Amino acid sequence: MSEQDISESPDIRFVGVSKWFGDVVAVDKIDLSVERGAFFSFLGPSGCGKTTSLRLIAGFDQPTEGDVFISGTSVVGIPSHKRPVNMVFQNYALFPHMNVADNIAYGLRQRNPKPPKQEIAKRVDETLELVRLSGFGKRKSWELSGGQQQRVALARALINHPTVLLLDEPLAALDRKLRREMQMELQTLQREVGITFILVTHDQEEALSMSDRICIMREGQIIQSGSPRELYDEPVNRYVADFVGKTNFFNGKVVTANKSSISINSESCAVLVGVKSKGAPTPKIGSNACVAVRPEMISISAADEKDNHADIVIKGHVKNRIFLGEHSEYLIVTEGFGDVLVLSPKTNESNRRIFAPGDHVSISWMPEAVLVLEDT
Numbered sequence: 001m002s003e004q005d006i007s008e009s010p011d012i013r014f015v016g017v018s019k020w021f022g023d024v025v026a027v028d029k030i031d032l033s034v035e036r037g038a039f040f041s042f043l044g045p046s047g048c049g050k051t052t053s054l055r056l057i058a059g060f061d062q063p064t065e066g067d068v069f070i071s072g073t074s075v076v077g078i079p080s081h082k083r084p085v086n087m088v089f090q091n092y093a094l095f096p097h098m099n100v101a102d103n104i105a106y107g108l109r110q111r112n113p114k115p116p117k118q119e120i121a122k123r124v125d126e127t128l129e130l131v132r133l134s135g136f137g138k139r140k141s142w143e144l145s146g147g148q149q150q151r152v153a154l155a156r157a158l159i160n161h162p163t164v165l166l167l168d169e170p171l172a173a174l175d176r177k178l179r180r181e182m183q184m185e186l187q188t189l190q191r192e193v194g195i196t197f198i199l200v201t202h203d204q205e206e207a208l209s210m211s212d213r214i215c216i217m218r219e220g221q222i223i224q225s226g227s228p229r230e231l232y233d234e235p236v237n238r239y240v241a242d243f244v245g246k247t248n249f250f251n252g253k254v255v256t257a258n259k260s261s262i263s264i265n266s267e268s269c270a271v272l273v274g275v276k277s278k279g280a281p282t283p284k285i286g287s288n289a290c291v292a293v294r295p296e297m298i299s300i301s302a303a304d305e306k307d308n309h310a311d312i313v314i315k316g317h318v319k320n321r322i323f324l325g326e327h328s329e330y331l332i333v334t335e336g337f338g339d340v341l342v343l344s345p346k347t348n349e350s351n352r353r354i355f356a357p358g359d360h361v362s363i364s365w366m367p368e369a370v371l372v373l374e375d376t
């Protein structure tokens with residue numbers, strides 16, 4: 001889809017939406033647009049308003065102010081069962097006394113008029129196949145593994161062919177390996193059925209690997225939304241940079257700022273230079289800021305080697321090295337800059353030394369490789 005098509009056909013739109021519970025604001029004046037067929041995630045820490053946002057789409061809650069649109073129509077006041085959406089809950093909420101097929105058929109049987117028996121059986125079989133559980137229809141839910149139960153929950157939500165599928169931490173109960181597998185299955189499934197998926201997670205890796213777009217929330221507000229790459233490469237502030245991927249931060253006060261570069265006087269009195277993110281405002285001189293350096297942007301060399309191109313060279317020694325297959329992760333104890341994380345790809349190590357704990361090293365980076373961010 002082109003950018004224009006996308007903006008013309010959002011599946012979900014929030015306009016100035018707030019939700020108050022007594023004097024607690026769970027969702028605070030949110031504007032949001034999710035394009036049709038997208039895999040969209042809400043990402044943020046516990047209590048930031050992710051589930052409440054989903055419940056406003058599902059119709060389990062109504063906004064205190066603002067408007068929610070599904071496929072261009074306002075749904076405020078419309079009850080949950082009349083909305084073209086379905087939700088998968090964190091705890092799956094399967095009916096224990098029913099077998100898999102009856103669990104999946106439940107939504108269809110609740111319809112008025114109820115579809116004919118054969119039609120229900122056919123749809124159940126198709127949906128079982130979609131979630132790769134053909135032949136499991138007669139099992140009871142307690143005779144299934146966690147991943148299989150999760151797939152039954154998905155099938156149950158998909159059988160009514162919703163326009164939008166809402167997923168609230170759907171993989172939280174699974175172990176790491178199963179989680180990875182289900183993440184890939186969910187992505188494949190989303191492509192197969194072509195409907196909009198809205199996922200809630202507090203796991204950044206999950207959001208980054210699965211989503212077309214992510215919205216980062218804090219205290220009921222959207223701090224930034226964008227593609228995983230935009231959030232990683234151009235975070236608007238420290239909060240986003242910290243939430244998305246690993247980063248080293250060096251704090252200080254802004255001393256110069258223009259379009260092409262910003263410098264801060266760091267806590268260790270060194271001047272650090274970087275650029276600003278595309279979407280971020282230019283920080284004011286004298287304001288608190290931080291330089292954010294991704295670990296893969298830092299080069300590491302023996303203490304006596306010279307890198308004349310680097311903006312800054314910091315001396316230190318290796319505290320720890322973790323071998324991670326394609327790359328190694330070093331923790332460097334520096335003079336004046338604390339512990340610094342460095343990610344060194346294997347390709348670099350073939351022509352350079354591999355450093356061991358205790359080795360004296362220099363680390364360096366180029367100013368255009370680092371961001372100066374508002375320290376909020």
Ligand SMILES: Nc1ncnc2c1ncn2[C@@H]1O[C@H](COP(=O)(O)OP(=O)(O)OP(=O)(O)O)[C@@H](O)[C@H]1O
Nearest residue numbers: 021024025026045046047048049050051052053202
């Ligand atoms: N029914 C309710 N009554 C009162 N306060 C509520 C209610 N539901 C949510 N809240 C409050 O609203 C805020 C947002 O809650 P929400 O469940 O949306 O967070 P979340 O981002 O989903 O968190 P988590 O990751 O822990 O699930 C929290 O402060 C929560 O305590």
Ligand SMILES: [Mg+2]
Nearest residue numbers: 050051052200
């Ligand atoms: Mg929640």
